[in-house]
Amino acid sequence: MPLPARAEVVVVGAGLAGLSAATRLAAAGRDVHLVEAADHPGGRLSTQRIDGFTVDRGFQVLNTGYPRAADLDLAALDLGWFWTGAVVRVDGRPHRVVDPRQHPSTLPGTVRAPVGNLLQEAALGLFSARAGYLPVDRLLAAPERSAEEALRRARVGEVAIERFLRPFLSGVLLEAELTTSSRYLDLLWRSFVRGRIGLPARGMQSVGEQLADRLPAHARHLGTEVIAVTGTTVRTAAGETRADAVVVATDPGTASRLLPSVSASAPRQVTTHLHVLPASPWEAPLIVLGTPGGRLVNSVVVSDAQPAYSPDGRALVASSTLAPTTEAQVREEVARAQGVATGDLAHLTSVTVTGAQPAVQPPLQLRRPVDLGEGLFVCGDHRDTPSIQGAMASGARAARAVLHRLTGSVPSGGQRA
Ligand SMILES: Cc1cc2nc3c(=O)[nH]c(=O)nc-3n(C[C@H](O)[C@H](O)[C@H](O)COP(=O)(O)OP(=O)(O)OC[C@H]3O[C@@H](n4cnc5c(N)ncnc54)[C@H](O)[C@@H]3O)c2cc1C
Structure with missing residues (x-):
């Protein structure tokens, strides 16, 4: 027109x-x-359709904790949900770290996960409660630092930062140094505490x-x-x-x-590789985090959260790196993250988004x-x-x-x- x-x-x-x-x-x-x-x-x-799969341009999710999500007809989007949390691999073994409010039965496993001692896990709970429930004006009045410094001051512990928070936040902020503003971290964490993350049935x-x-x-x-x-x-x-x-x-x-x-x-960038597996290796829809020293920030069976992304029950996996990578460079790491053989992974497509998000430095x-x-x-x-x-x-x-x-x-x- x-x-x-x-x-x-x-x-x-x-x-x-x-x-x-x-x-x-x-x-x-x-x-x-x-x-x-x-x-x-x-x-x-x-979103594109490739061989019957629904493929978003980079791994992205809708967070219902965003205030402006109220402007959307969420029911009509027919969202499929991730659990709030992630899978952390340590020495090859997967451990779930899950928000126990949504899935109380996961609490013992989360407490046992090797992401810090009880005090440090309690400190992370406190950090979450503060971000989730203090009025926004109070969050924005707090002294501003880098996200990393804010996490250290919250005493969540080095292990939680390196195994859980850095890879989790890198996938959201698209930067691994966590130099992003602590005030933005507070607002972002608030939305995770208050909402759920999902994928619409049509992408x-x-x-x-x-x-x-x-x-x-x-x-x-x-x-x-x-x-x-x-x-x-x-x-x-x-x-x-x-x-x-x-x-x-x-x-x-x-x-x-x-x-x-x-x-x-400065724009942040991300490269996402899409693979197909014969079936999902997981029982729950959770993001698998990259491990320290690896290239991947995360690897996610998106069809576990939104089965409509797959035409036939095969699993669609989205794995992201911050630096541009080729599929060959990440294939083994994707297989390790998912706990499958490299031969099980069929490469569907890869995409690099150079202007994914503007940076938010203090x-x-x-x-x-x-x-x-x-x-x-x-x-x-x-x-x-x-x-x-x-x-x-x-x-x-x-x-x-x-x-x-x-x-x-x-x-x-x-x-x-
Ligand atoms: C891979 C990836 C993952 C992400 N993950 C998340 C996530 O999980 N959660 C989240 O909240 N956010 C996420 N984001 C960020 C989020 O998508 C963006 O912040 C948001 O969509 C930006 O919207 P916008 O309207 O500001 O800009 P844009 O979406 O960039 O819209 C701008 C529009 O302007 C058009 N345009 C440009 N130039 C012209 C022109 N000259 N004439 C006419 N039209 C023009 C463009 O084609 C475009 O459609 C992600 C982004 C990417 C790329």
Whole structure:
């Protein structure tokens, strides 16, 4: 659908930030048009079908502990769940570390897992309770450090950091040094404590598709790259659209090209290898963590959490490394992590995502300005936190700012991000 010559608002980019902004503006009765360079909505949440398997572009999950998950119809996404926790391998043996609130019968095994003594495990429990239940304002008022220093100060112990927390967090933060802001660690850990993590039956892209379906067909313009913007114009190869407000909701790199006043922090990258096994080696849907000195940060039978990812009951395994790797470089390590023979693994595909997430070094800059003035707005995970939550929260803030510009007030239905 071509862009009209005139629109009230144009949103550039149909990732979760742009979708959040556009759906809120449409719900407020505004004439909003959403322009996306790719041929699907969802941005970095992207899914392919390969040989009948549902393959997300990199291992990613939806965390229902995110405040903005409330904007989604979670039931319609038909989520399949992981257990909160992980499998830690020590000297080749697997040990489960599981949140006992969800699965009380796992408590004895978790207490016995070789990730520290009882005092240190209690310290991790305390760290979790603090992140999960203190008011956010108090978490954000705490002194800011690196994530690693915060964990050391919480006295969770060296063994827990090296065997459990570093590999677990590396897979989420996409950095192994844990230099990320402790305030972001608190917010992230809070979402794990308060929610569950799952995969939608039709893949992570369906999260974006669900939001896109809330817009009228004439307002969605896929396969259309925006070349330049001002607060009153959007230029594509097909011509120019005039607008009262323009929201740039692209990835951080493109945002800083289109908007020279916006700077992007260094992007994190991840490489994910997909393998098929004849059957899952596990009884429970848990992430298997990489071991110290290895290349893998994690290796996950995604079809254990979401059986719809496999067409026929075979197991789909996603294994990720922070540095780019070839399949041959990780094959043996994947087999060890899963406790199978290398010959059991059939390689399906591999993907490296170079701009997976912007880095969040201290100081954490939550709620960066979204109103750039003169009708120009910006949103995206680089404005809040590098996550589904951050993208959606920034989109909600941008929508409120646009409504404020257009009407001078925000309707009472406007929600807090
Ligand atoms: C492998 C991987 C794993 C992840 N795991 C998780 C996870 O488990 N949990 C979590 O919360 N987050 C995770 N994230 C991060 C999360 O996906 C992102 O933070 C979030 O999706 C960013 O959304 P966004 O809308 O800000 O940006 P994007 O999703 O990048 O959307 C920007 C959109 O703008 C479009 N665009 C760019 N340039 C133009 C242009 N010139 N014209 C028109 N359109 C343009 C792009 O095509 C894209 O669709 C992961 C990311 C990756 C890559």
